Amino acid sequence: MKKSALQTARAAYRPKLPKALQGQVSVKEGAPTESVADQADIQKLFPNTYGMPVLSFEPSSETKNYPAITAGVILSGGQAPGGHNVIAGLFDGLKAVNPDSRLYGFLLGPAGLIEHNYIELTADIIDEYRNTGGFDIIGSGRTKLETVEQFDKGLEILKKLGIQALVIIGGDDSNTNACVLAEYYKKIDAGVQVIGCPKTIDGDLKNEMIETSFGFDTACKVYSEVIGNIQRDCNSAKKYWHFIKLMGRSASHIALECALQTQPNICIISEEVEEKNMSLDDVVKYIADIVAARAAEGNNFGTVLIPEGLIEFIPAMKKLIAELNDFLAHNGAEFAAVAKEEQRQYIIDHLTPENAAIYASLPEGVARQLSLDRDPHGNVQVSLIETEKLLSEMVGKKLADMKKAGEFKGKFSAQHHFFGYEGRCAAPSNFDADYCYSLGYTASVLIAEGKTGYMSSVRRTTLPAEEWIAGGVPVTMMMNMERRHGEMKPVIQKALVRLDAAPFRYFASQRDVWAKETCYVYPGPIQYFGPTEVCDPTTKTLVLEAEGK
């Protein structure tokens, strides 16, 4: 494997660990816990793993002798920077527990467990991947571990390899499933512990005990680097509006963090759009008004950040999509027989007036996408909609109307960008390198202490790493019951952007100035070797949340 100069230099980085993990560890148990909601239901579903205490690690002078551990690890779902360091921390932690410990990696996600595809992760392999981005050490995958058949099939290989603990690195769904698996293995007395680790660039796996999911820091810094570069270009050429869509599934954490880092002229926050019951036209009008106000001062340029999930947070669009899904499910064959150029009118004629009006207002390409591109379940594929182009096209139309009415006297020319894959596999920032390594190391201690149904937790992350608090949080503590595919399920509560929390409040207090003036900040690329204020800061979100507490 040919390496870049940076890869080679970065391989030598030694991630910083919390004080409690630097030597012998003693485990402090808190009081019994409750789930965040639906306590009775959750307890009933998790009789063996419900109510366990929060665990905190502390430095200890007592030397413990643990037997060797054989563990397995799985990367689940979308890539996030730092996954390799979780595995390296886990590996080093297991070896610190007992040098004869061993670690297996299941290949290409949970499917590797079910299909018995694995490799042993030796020191040579681990060393190749320290401080690198990507999940390529063992690959990842999106198979969901949900059924008893899968659990039993997995157990076969776990038993065969002598694996007594499984670490699942994933997002909210994967950690929910990890807990279901922990409960099941405990129930049948399988002798396999299951530990989760909080991963996702989306930043929506967080709560009182999990301050941030890993990868969010690095991904936001990569996106902010390129957004900053685009803003510098925008402010030099002074002739384009850049519409920039950012990955992040439902929640707008990434867009908000990037806005805090780069101070764009506009950033749409889906959660606010929903809260204020804004229509698509309201969003378009909000943007167009800012474009017009800037144009009035001679500034025919600007930047707009758009969260990937926006469309589904617009209440009226949600209703339209629901009716479209329903209509096409029942009239698919007839619709398919309609001549292409008449399909749009056909749909307009068959929707309720309110939805028909919204559908009619959409640009042709988007309207077509909504009626044609459906997933295997027959649902409209909202994620395929190029929201950045949709918005700029509608803003352009609105401005043309405003021009006729004398409300806009400028030029409007747009460029479009979508950033996602650029950030999911970047080499981890110092923060993510340290945080991930600590999460993995924490998992090894939880395993040595015989715990199951826990998630690795590292807190107080805005302090220097030395002062971080490592420990474990019962996964059931983060759960509530939610309807999924028509059924009530226990799931980890997804964290959307809270409009009453410090990050959004700060953004809201600044955005009118950012809209009118040009206050761009240029964060530049992630640095690994410079002064600590350049290399080590956490996200603005974490800092503001810590200040807001």
Next chain:
Amino acid sequence: MKKSALQTARAAYRPKLPKALQGQVSVKEGAPTESVADQADIQKLFPNTYGMPVLSFEPSSETKNYPAITAGVILSGGQAPGGHNVIAGLFDGLKAVNPDSRLYGFLLGPAGLIEHNYIELTADIIDEYRNTGGFDIIGSGRTKLETVEQFDKGLEILKKLGIQALVIIGGDDSNTNACVLAEYYKKIDAGVQVIGCPKTIDGDLKNEMIETSFGFDTACKVYSEVIGNIQRDCNSAKKYWHFIKLMGRSASHIALECALQTQPNICIISEEVEEKNMSLDDVVKYIADIVAARAAEGNNFGTVLIPEGLIEFIPAMKKLIAELNDFLAHNGAEFAAVAKEEQRQYIIDHLTPENAAIYASLPEGVARQLSLDRDPHGNVQVSLIETEKLLSEMVGKKLADMKKAGEFKGKFSAQHHFFGYEGRCAAPSNFDADYCYSLGYTASVLIAEGKTGYMSSVRRTTLPAEEWIAGGVPVTMMMNMERRHGEMKPVIQKALVRLDAAPFRYFASQRDVWAKETCYVYPGPIQYFGPTEVCDPTTKTLVLEAEGK
């Protein structure tokens, strides 16, 4: 102006200078020069600035006393990282010549000279912009300085401000115009010298005396960072082919350099496509065959780099576009009257059979773009074609056919990216920071020595900066006569990728392995504070060219 931590830390960087520029300078004159071609024509057009010698600077112990200089500077055309450092080097150089020297900046490109928009660039302003990306210190613009009226209008303000030398920072066209201006001011004895500086991320302004244009290094490093990140994602998820289009106008230097840095599975080089007279179908087949070969080994993923200018280098497409331009120019009204859904067939019916067949083979969206989106001159806007989507759509079709024929047994799913604005205004790499500062400093010496019609030249750039050779090259030396808009014009010869030069030859020797195996390299983000092998390397193109000499 709120600054990021990196901006603040980076402001303190002191660009490295060639030895000759660190103290007193003596100027060594070479032999008289000739233009690269069309000597008689060029000499006739530039009687006052033709044939001047190449100048090299050497350290000197003799102290010269120069009078104070008042100079002006213009940023022309598209942004390129390091422009601010050219201005900072120019400013510092002028102050070193005489502390009473002054510098004016004309705003928003050459238009600022003609329209008399300017600011004085004081030390305070310069300090705000050292080592930063962008052209926002004075803005840039695309107005072409071509007519005597413009020259005279500009002279008014130059005279008024007492400016005796003008530095024009631009690409090949802007430097050509700078030379025309130098010749004119000399002819009329205006008392204003004109000096050019070689700028463009495209890398197509280079020759024997200009090893590279500034900005190419940084832009390629930013693109390679995100390409590397995408490749790591690609190799982790193992389910997508990423089609990545890269800015760079005509020449494929950027795509080639990024390929050398990241080792993608496929990189198309426009100049090779033209040389081999490949059709669009040939290019599609080339890609599809590699997709199929990788699929045969279970690898349903990969990366394809595509230079922005590709379409215009495909001889058959060039012919099609020429006929389309011609046809639509003469039949625009009739065509506009054809019903939308019949326009495609209408065009097919009216083109010559060869071009009709190619047009019929294009995906609908592209065909529509070619017939509808025309520029103010009525020409097809080739740059609007989303080549990355065009190619992936045609590759998908080809693979579907191959599947039926049993020649492809895999999956093909594509993602698309276009990188351009992300790199043009990045903060300059150490190389560009040093190189630009040296180019600006060099310009100040050329001015002090009374030169005009010269371009700043800094050579031997693969050696440490201390050993670089600074000096001046007569712009006429790089010129030849070319047909532009139907007229023969003196222009700086544009440098396309040479298929017989070391960078392409190395790429060609490796690409079959890169196609089949997965040899991705992950360069990571530009580093400013680390070890020299991480922070200071030049482009692979420069290294290979130097080795190939």
